[in-house]
Amino acid sequence: MRIDVPRALLGALLLALLTPTPAQAVSSSLSSVSAARITVDVPGFGVYALHPDLVGRGLSPAPQEDLLAAAVFSADYEDNAAARDAALAALDPGRHAQVSWALAALHSPVAAPDTLPPTAPIIVLGERLNDDGSMRDNLLHRLRAARELADARPLATVVVTGGPTGPGGTEAHAMRDWLLANGLTNPLLVEDESRSTVDSACLTHRLLPAAEAVIVVTSENHLPRAVVDFTLAFGPQVAGVGSPNDPPTAMPGKLWTYRDAVQWFLAPGTCLRAA
Structure with missing residues (x-):
């Protein structure tokens, strides 16, 4: 037809x-x-x-x-x-310095905490909770490493960072409760909105705008990526502690680290672009 x-x-x-x-x-x-x-x-x-x-x-x-x-x-x-x-x-000079520091972090070993002052804040990165609100072993390892580091640095503020993920609740709240229940006496700050490593870096910087050096605590296979993100936020004085991965996990390539760096500058709605 x-x-x-x-x-x-x-x-x-x-x-x-x-x-x-x-x-x-x-x-x-x-x-x-x-x-x-x-x-x-x-x-x-x-x-x-x-x-x-x-x-x-x-x-x-x-x-x-x-x-x-x-x-x-x-x-x-x-x-x-x-x-x-x-x-x-x-x-421009300011952005040149920020990007150069992050590039250097991307291609360098993670600095040890003893390279930074004893007052450098300790930032513990969250991980998705179980549906019942309990923490996975991976996150518990991070908290134990942070607790040990805080004992050695009693003047350092501890920051727990992690927003609501799934039905389990808010990561940072569970982390705060664990640290307080396990005897933490350091000053404690809570960042409970972030949903990514980039967000954690940016939102933590809003809590600590005057900090020039920070120590990041996260799982070993996540640490290099996290250090680059926090270098973009805080500058070149970022050290790190990597806790054991549970279950053991191979170190990843750098794809997600590069993705984070691109997202930092381009993704709409992120902490940085909304600032």
Whole structure:
């Protein structure tokens, strides 16, 4: 059966198909965005596309400084020294220092706590609770390591960080209760909104805006990633303690560390972009 479509209607349909939606039309001289593609014009290099494995979805156009900072980490992930160095050189002095410190942390061993002053805050990262509100062995290991470190540093403030995850409750509240029940006498702060390592770093910095050195306590296989995130928040004086993984887990690659660095600068709705 043949259906005749009036030319005017056909033209309107074609125009609708070819006309970008508002989301598709978002573009600027700084960036272009699709489901997994962001480009940035890097002075001295040209147009650079961030690696799709690092971008993911849900990102949006960002200020030039944020795009350039993200490009530094993406190019480093790709071993593209020319793009990395050009993007780094284009940053303003403050952002250049922040990104350089994080790059150094990404490629260096984690510093030991004894490299920092005895008053450096101790930050314990949370982990998802069981559905009944109890803590998994992995989180208990982190708390025991933090408790031991606090005993050796009685002047250091302890921060527990972790928001509500699932029906079990809020990670930071369970961590606080355990530490108090197990004799912690150090000053104690609670950050109970974060849902990621990036959020923990940013929101903890809001609690401790004057801190220039911090010690991060988390599971051994998570520690290098966490140190990079907290370096982005606090600067270069970040040490760490890695507690045993239970069950034992192999050390991961650096993909998620690079993803965190890109998210720090580009993801809308994160602590940093909302500040």
